[in-house]
Structure formats: C-alpha cells, structure tokens
Amino acid sequence: MTESENVIGSNSEVLLHFDLKLEDGSAADSTRVNNKPAKLVMGDGSLTPNFEACLLGLKKGQKKAFTLNADDAFGMPNPDNIHHMDRSRFGSELGIEEGMILAFSQPDGSEVPGIIRSIAGDSVTVDFNHPLAGQTVIFDVEILDVSSTGPSNQPVA
Missing domain, CATH: 2.40.10.330 (Thrombin, subunit H)
Structure with missing residues (x-):
C-alpha cells in the first residue's frame, strides 16, 4: 500500500471514531460509547459535504477536532x-x-x-428539525483506516 492510499480522498472508504460535542462540551453523539467505529465511503451521503471536507487529506492514525458553525453542521432550524x-x-x-x-x-x-x-x-x-440544528458543534475524529474504493488517479507504471 502506498502512502497516498492512507490519505483520505474523494473516493476513500474511511473507518473512524468520532465524537460530536456541543460548544459547552456536552456529548451529542459518539462512536466510542459502544466502541463501534463508523465506516463511510466519501461522497455516499452519510455525512454532509462540510463534514466530509473536514476529513479530506487526513491520514490513517491521525486525530483532529473541527468546530463547525450551525450553517456548516446541521443548518438552522426551519419553521x-x-x-x-x-x-x-x-x-x-x-x-x-x-x-x-x-x-x-x-x-x-x-x-x-x-x-x-x-x-x-x-x-x-x-x-422535525435535526436535534442539533442551530448548534455549533465540535467534530472530533480519529482515523482508524483508509482504503481506496475507486480507480486511482495515479498513472500506471
């Protein structure tokens, strides 16, 4: 496996732990509670584009926290x-x-x-608004594994 395959790109399959917290530090969601990491394919719609953008370029083993305002996270409540x-x-x-x-x-x-x-x-x-609509959230991730799901853009040697 090359180093570039360990970096999250637009067609990566990602295994990660995440904690979603509110600004006051209270937990909103976490994969660590039951020790069941989330698996997602970038672009499959399971995460919003803003959450996916946070993951792009991260590597296997990397941990990072992102603060997303309401517009970038779950949007504002809609009457x-x-x-x-x-x-x-x-x-x-x-x-x-x-x-x-x-x-x-x-x-x-x-x-x-x-x-x-x-x-x-x-x-x-x-x-029926998302329970976290209107909230700034902290998206704290730990990348456990990254693999490519689609054709690589690397030239064939």
Whole structure:
C-alpha cells in the first residue's frame, strides 16, 4: 500500500471514531460509547459535504477536532419543519411527553425523527428539525483506516 492510499480522498472508504460535542462540551453523539467505529465511503451521503471536507487529506492514525458553525453542521432550524398535530394521532397507550423523540413514518416508508416540543389540549407540536440544528458543534475524529474504493488517479507504471 502506498502512502497516498492512507490519505483520505474523494473516493476513500474511511473507518473512524468520532465524537460530536456541543460548544459547552456536552456529548451529542459518539462512536466510542459502544466502541463501534463508523465506516463511510466519501461522497455516499452519510455525512454532509462540510463534514466530509473536514476529513479530506487526513491520514490513517491521525486525530483532529473541527468546530463547525450551525450553517456548516446541521443548518438552522426551519419553521416549516415544525408541525401541529391532533393528539388523536398518537395512540392513547403512548404517554407522550415534551422532549420525547418519536419516529414518524413517511409516505415512502422511511422514518423521520420528531421531537415533541409541546402538548396543549388536543394539539401536539412536533419539531422535525435535526436535534442539533442551530448548534455549533465540535467534530472530533480519529482515523482508524483508509482504503481506496475507486480507480486511482495515479498513472500506471
């Protein structure tokens, strides 16, 4: 394996540990909790372009922390993603409370998380914005392995 294959490029497969923290240092997400590193292929859509840009050029074994403002991380909250639903849409056996995160089925069968923001009488306010929308985050990574998934741009000798 050449040195250049250990550097993250646009068609690299990357095995990494990451910690996602808020500015106050509180943990938002981490692969270290269950010691299960994340595996991703650059450009596969599992990370936003801004998160991927942080990884480009890093090498196997390297650790680095990046601070991303809300616009570069999960965006700003969109008022159009806040919906008011009738309480009857939630089963009576489901004791919903403010702050709960529930999975809502989409017409295409996929699920999207929604945070219960308030309950007033028969009206339930559900926020479908990413829970970290509007937050500056610290993206702390440790690159465990890098491999190439596509054709190399290196000339054949």
